[in-house]
Amino acid sequence: MILTGLAVGLALGFVLQRGRFCITGAFRDVWLTGSTRWLTAFGVVIAAHAVGLLVLTTTGVVTPQVDPLPLGAALVGGLVFGVGIILAGGCATGTYYRSGEGLVGSWFALVLYALTAAAMKYGPLAPLTTWAREQTVGATTIDATLGVPAWTVVAALAVLVGAAVVHHLRRDAARPAVASLPPRRSGLARVLLEARWHPFATALVIAAIALVAWPLSAATGRVGSLGITTPSAKAVNFLATGDLAMVDWSVLLVLGILAGSYVAARASGEFRVRVPDASTVQRSIVGGALMGVGAALAGGCTVGHGMVATAQLSWEGWVATGAMLLGAGLAARVAVAGRASVNEAVPEASPAAAGPAPVLTPA
Template identity: 55%
Template sequence: MILTGLALGAVLGIVMQRGRFCVTGMLRDIFLQRTWRSFVALLIVIAVHAVGLAALTSTGVISPNYSTFAPAAIVIGGFVFGLGIILAGGCASGTWYRSGEGLVGSWIALIMYGLSAAAMKTGALSGFNGWMKSWETSATTVPETLGVSPWWFAIALAVVTFFLARHFLAKDAARPKVTLNQPWWRKPLHMYTAGAVIGLIGVIAWPLSAATGRNSGLGITTPTSDVVNYTTTGDTAHINWGTMLVLGLLVGSFLAAKATGEFRVRVPDATTTVRSVFGGAMMGVGASLAGGCTVGNGMVQTSLFSYQGWVALLFIALGVGAGAKLWLKPKKVVTPEPTETYTTEESVHHTGAVSAEDAVLNPTSGDIDGDIDGGTEGGVVTKPSFAVATGTVALKAPKPARKAQPLGEGRYLLDAMGAVCPFPVIEAKDAIQEIDTGEALVIDFDCTQGTESIPQWAVDNGHEVTDFHQKGESAWQITVVKG
């Protein structure tokens, strides 16, 4: 029966990969793009999941266990997890499916995530984890506290989410549509569609998991730590429905990426590697303290309307906001040091001759006190009548460095290959400031999520996308004309 976890995980991996579904990006957009558009996709997951779980519990199909609220662990853990997913470049499920796309940085983050989660749950840090959770309250869910049916909350959330989704879909319909120039079956899923399907998968997960004796639904952190524990100890007790789920997620995302030309092994630079190490470790520690990640808390516990789920999601979001402020900045382009010098003749001319107009407007550039007889020739103040040392030369000021490299005819290139999301968008926002209205910025990138975020940024900011195509295996080019 645990193989149903593998099958459902594979479907989940396909949907997440094709929908570019990552909660990190949804929360990050609130702070970087000042939009709640993508966050609504998460609300769709929660709403669909909540209605399904209300139906399953009211009919007696499942009987969820509700965790008591441990404020310190959940608040600190959520915030640390939020910081970690910014460094790692993706949330827990996002790190699994991006590993299936061939991102070595995600592999590194995933390993550190599993190791730190295992240390917190069963290893050296388990004492600290237990101590942090020792301060707990008796509160479990909001409906239980108020003494009402969870149906009230599920229906209310579904109605609010419906109107929010309709609002943003209407706004999108009024704007120019930007799609990849490729067959329909290779085009990404709309994130709202992906959210609805993921919500249904979450509902189906509960009875399938319960049939194996595991009273839970979707989960990433504990199964990831179980994978590490089994790998290091060989104890088959760690092989369960949850471990099959996360392994299936990896398999599904790989199959989807390979079939659509979006798989390619991409090795990160040193900075990204270091961030992946620390980000992955923080993810494991934070998720263990908070009792779940963006799936366990952000999708499952929120659907049960538990205090743990909603408070954890809030502090994950605050951690994402702080992390975005600290680390998500465009690279500085440093103007190189002068390397070329003026020739002797150029140097003499450069330092000794100024225009007559400049001599009038700026007397200090010519004969200051009348002691030096420079004279004029053809409207130009000539060099003074004393000998100038011929070995004295001046350094030529280099041309200012820029991100947008000129291609000619009003076109400029931004090479964002190798930059993980959201850096292609961050760099594009910076580079487009260097060009004039009506000029084109050609962006080369290989971040899968950029196929959604870059055109959305362009349209939102009044720019025109004139070309968008896939260049090869997990490589794209988009041309944005500055508006």
């Protein structure tokens, strides 16, 4: 049954790559352009996952546990992670699927992300992580705090996200049609490998994969859904120690994400090894390191917290995700301000001479 982790990862990696689904862009757009289109898609993942998870828990298929809120660790870790994803040019999902596409900068970010997460969880910094996450305030889930049934919170979330979806679909319908190139493929091949995937449709597929992950993972003794930070750290731990106990369903999941995104990029003709300049590599290294430190402190990334813990109505998931959004916004604003300062200081420089701004590349 452990091999089902690989199968789920393959499917998720394929969908992430073809749907271009990266939360970094969603967070950045809110702060820099005011656009909430991709943030709404992120909300669709959470809401659809929450509805499905409520069914799974009510019927007794899975019995997930929610830990008390480590408020300080969730806030600090989330902020650090949010800054890191802007520097790295991608969140946990984006870093993995772009690595599979051949983006060398993401390779650097991914390696540092996994290394620092391993150091924080299993290495010399593990005592710091343990201490920080033991400082809890007792709150577990939103519904428990409010003293209401979980379905009422899930229903309210679904209504809010649904209203945002309707808003964006109406705006899309009002826009003039954009001319496109003649299709090179037909039928299912065109849908899967050529046509542009709608963010909301991609979000629903991701939510479905997250729901399937619950019983498949539980069948191996692991109670959980999708996750990237801990399995990345486990993979590093295994490579360093040879401890086979580290290789579980979740480790095969992240390996599958890499493989699935590579297959999608190859099949769609989007795979290309792209070597960045030195400054981009430096940002990727620093960003990846901050991602590992932040996610370990917070107890999850934009997947473990942003897509899964939020669907469990966990305070930790929502607080950490909110802190990630704030950290990403601060970093994006600083990056834009720094870029503007450079352009003002060198008015004669052409855009090409000024160089690219990799941290602001659309997700």
